[in-house]
Amino acid sequence: MKRLTPYLLALPSWMWLAIFLVVPMVAMASVSLQTGNAIDGFVMTFSFSNFGDALSRYSTQLLRSLLYGGLATLAMLLIGYPVAYWIAFKAGARKSMYLFLLLLPFFVSFVLRTISWSFLLADNGILFGTLKSWGVLPEGFHVLATTVAVVGGLTYNFLPFMILPIYVALERVDPRVVEAAQDLYASRTAAFRRVVLPLSLPGVFAGVLMTFVPATADPVNAQVLGGTENTMIGNIIQTAYLTNLDYPTASALSFTLMAVLLVGIFVYARALGTENVLEAAAR
Amino acid sequence: MTELNAIELEDVVKEYLSHGEVVQAVKGVTLEIAEGEFFSLLGPSGCGKTTTMRMIAGFEEPSRGVVRLHGKDVTDVPPNKRDVNMVFQSYALFPHMSVWDNVAFGLKQKKTPQDEIKRRVGEMLEIVDLVGREKRRPREMSGGQQQRVALARALVNRPRALLLDEPLGALDLKLRQAMQIELKRIQREVGITFVYVTHDQSEALTMSDRIAVMNDGLVEQLAAPREIYERPATAFVAGFIGTSNLLKGTANGGTLKIGGGRVLVPGHEGDVTVTVRPEKITIGTGEPEPGVSSVRGTVSEMVYLGTYNSYSVKLPDGAEITVFEQNAHDATATAERGDSVWLSWQAQHSYVIGS
Numbered sequence: 001m002k003r004l005t006p007y008l009l010a011l012p013s014w015m016w017l018a019i020f021l022v023v024p025m026v027a028m029a030s031v032s033l034q035t036g037n038a039i040d041g042f043v044m045t046f047s048f049s050n051f052g053d054a055l056s057r058y059s060t061q062l063l064r065s066l067l068y069g070g071l072a073t074l075a076m077l078l079i080g081y082p083v084a085y086w087i088a089f090k091a092g093a094r095k096s097m098y099l100f101l102l103l104l105p106f107f108v109s110f111v112l113r114t115i116s117w118s119f120l121l122a123d124n125g126i127l128f129g130t131l132k133s134w135g136v137l138p139e140g141f142h143v144l145a146t147t148v149a150v151v152g153g154l155t156y157n158f159l160p161f162m163i164l165p166i167y168v169a170l171e172r173v174d175p176r177v178v179e180a181a182q183d184l185y186a187s188r189t190a191a192f193r194r195v196v197l198p199l200s201l202p203g204v205f206a207g208v209l210m211t212f213v214p215a216t217a218d219p220v221n222a223q224v225l226g227g228t229e230n231t232m233i234g235n236i237i238q239t240a241y242l243t244n245l246d247y248p249t250a251s252a253l254s255f256t257l258m259a260v261l262l263v264g265i266f267v268y269a270r271a272l273g274t275e276n277v278l279e280a281a282a283r
Numbered sequence: 284m285t286e287l288n289a290i291e292l293e294d295v296v297k298e299y300l301s302h303g304e305v306v307q308a309v310k311g312v313t314l315e316i317a318e319g320e321f322f323s324l325l326g327p328s329g330c331g332k333t334t335t336m337r338m339i340a341g342f343e344e345p346s347r348g349v350v351r352l353h354g355k356d357v358t359d360v361p362p363n364k365r366d367v368n369m370v371f372q373s374y375a376l377f378p379h380m381s382v383w384d385n386v387a388f389g390l391k392q393k394k395t396p397q398d399e400i401k402r403r404v405g406e407m408l409e410i411v412d413l414v415g416r417e418k419r420r421p422r423e424m425s426g427g428q429q430q431r432v433a434l435a436r437a438l439v440n441r442p443r444a445l446l447l448d449e450p451l452g453a454l455d456l457k458l459r460q461a462m463q464i465e466l467k468r469i470q471r472e473v474g475i476t477f478v479y480v481t482h483d484q485s486e487a488l489t490m491s492d493r494i495a496v497m498n499d500g501l502v503e504q505l506a507a508p509r510e511i512y513e514r515p516a517t518a519f520v521a522g523f524i525g526t527s528n529l530l531k532g533t534a535n536g537g538t539l540k541i542g543g544g545r546v547l548v549p550g551h552e553g554d555v556t557v558t559v560r561p562e563k564i565t566i567g568t569g570e571p572e573p574g575v576s577s578v579r580g581t582v583s584e585m586v587y588l589g590t591y592n593s594y595s596v597k598l599p600d601g602a603e604i605t606v607f608e609q610n611a612h613d614a615t616a617t618a619e620r621g622d623s624v625w626l627s628w629q630a631q632h633s634y635v636i637g638s
Binding site: 199 | 388
């Protein structure tokens with residue numbers, strides 16, 4: 001009995017994983033190989049062609065998603081790292097206040113926040129309308145329904161997920177280690193490059209993981225800010241599921257996206273020299 | 284012309300702003316540390332010794348005063364441009380680098396040629412006995428080994444002076460004692476000036492050529508270990524270094540009447556404070572011969588400590604005196620708790636600190 005105790009204690013979490021992860025995955029895998037329609041029902045036919053069809057039809061959107069996700073992640077890294085650095089090393093006693101401010105937008109629904117941006121960025125809205133009436137911007141200027149709007153929206157929405165892990169990594173850098181580098185003739189820049197940056201890489205890794213994956217799969221920003229020209233794979237999957245009730249295509253696309261992201265992550269982990277992806281992400 | 288001092292501090296003051304109030308961590312320290320000297324800054328925590336060292340390293344800028352390295356004013360020079368290196372408390376090794384890369388860091392920053400780096404790092408690892416561990420990461424090593432990496436990382440640059448901030452604090456007693464001897468050996472071998480910050484008086488006494496005892500932002504006494512121990516300049520020094528007995532009274536004709544006895548203080552008159560080290564006092568049951576200082580008292584505590592017995596003796600006026608008695612002859616103690624005893628010591632072992 002004693003030897004079983006740890007396993008019994010772990011049982012609830014195993015059951016959680018089984019019910020909410022394994023079952024849906026198996027169901028989705030099964031659906032992705034079925035054929036039929038919502039009225040007559042779907043039958044398992046092991047039609048692997050579902051994958052090929054979906055991919056050839058929506059490869060543009062898939063590639064666009066990867067591009068937008070990548071651009072947004074890059075923008076978040078460029079904005080987020082300095083913010084994390086500043087909070088970790090320069091904010092002093094106000095650290096927790098700044099961290100709270102960072103999380104404050106999350107108290108408002110994700111969709112609402114994105115919709116507010118569509119008001120802000122509207123062609124004749126509060127911002128651009130005013131600037132146009134002052135003659136600062138030309139009449140034809142617009143941001144909404146462009147790549148910039150979608151990538152900007154993704155950047156805005158997922159930025160805290162980039163900042164927080166980097167902050168945690170930087171926070172754990174012993175200031176004395178930085179002093180030691182300066183004591184050993186390193187300038188401020190050299191001390192950052194040789195010591196602070198490498199020590200914060202696990203945080204950067206986790207931040208990229210936590211932003212690139214949801215940003216690439218996100219349907220909301222493209223729908224609200226992107227217009228018809230900027231459809232991402234998330235929108236396609238959403239429409240296939242909820243509007244067209246084409247479950248096999250939606251499932252096949254979901255799996256394809258997952259596979260592409262997983263491959264991307266492992267290639268990225270290799271490139272960064274992280275031996276264990278999961279361990280690095282958990283740090 | 285005398286040789287240039289390795290380090291000179293001239294009336295250095297460090298002020299902080301804390302909750303809107305100016306706090307002085309260092310209140311005017313003047314020091315000269317000679318080339319090749321093993322110099323200790325000794326004092327309790329908060330006495331300003333670490334701040335003083337950080338001003339020598341360049342991590343803190345003095346509010347007033349001048350810091351000179353080899354006669355050159357470096358008061359405004361940043362740490363990476365100063366020719367001193369530091370061994371940090373808890374070492375501050377670079378956790379993401381191997382032992383080799385840790386030690387080579389300073390030389391690489393100074394753009395030393397590749398083959399020279401190789402040679403010097405190799406030599407240094409030999410001196411600190413870490414050959415064969417070049418590829419280890421700091422976290423894979425014991426405290427003592429990390430300590431030696433930190434030492435090697437600083438010394439490989441052949442600094443003008445090495446600053447050590449409580450470097451043995453994290454080690455256990457046995458290892459600490461071994462490292463004390465090791466540090467002294469390395470210092471002799473490389474001939475570099477060592478400035479050693481510690482709150483451990485026995486450590487400072489064992490290793491130093493000279494000690495500056497600091498208290499509350501000021502140097503209380505600056506002298507060789509023997510001088511500091513035998514002739515403490517202030518009551519603080521007497522109390523902080525080792526165990527010492529303080530006797531207060533009024534001297535009359537060179538004699539202090541205390542506890543049914545007399546303490547000889549030739550040449551002193553009026554109110555005085557006298558210190559006597561516990562190991563200089565002889566404890567006995569018979570009245571001692573004249574010509575020595577002697578007082579009567581009652582043993583209030585006797586502790587057997589192996590190599591010696593420690594007595595607490597209460598004098599009639601309430602003062603408590605500690606006496607160490609070498610356990611040289613047999614296991615029986617001269618006196619037990621409650622015994623009435625005579626304490627005596629040679630006149631030259633009374634040391635008057637201020638009057």
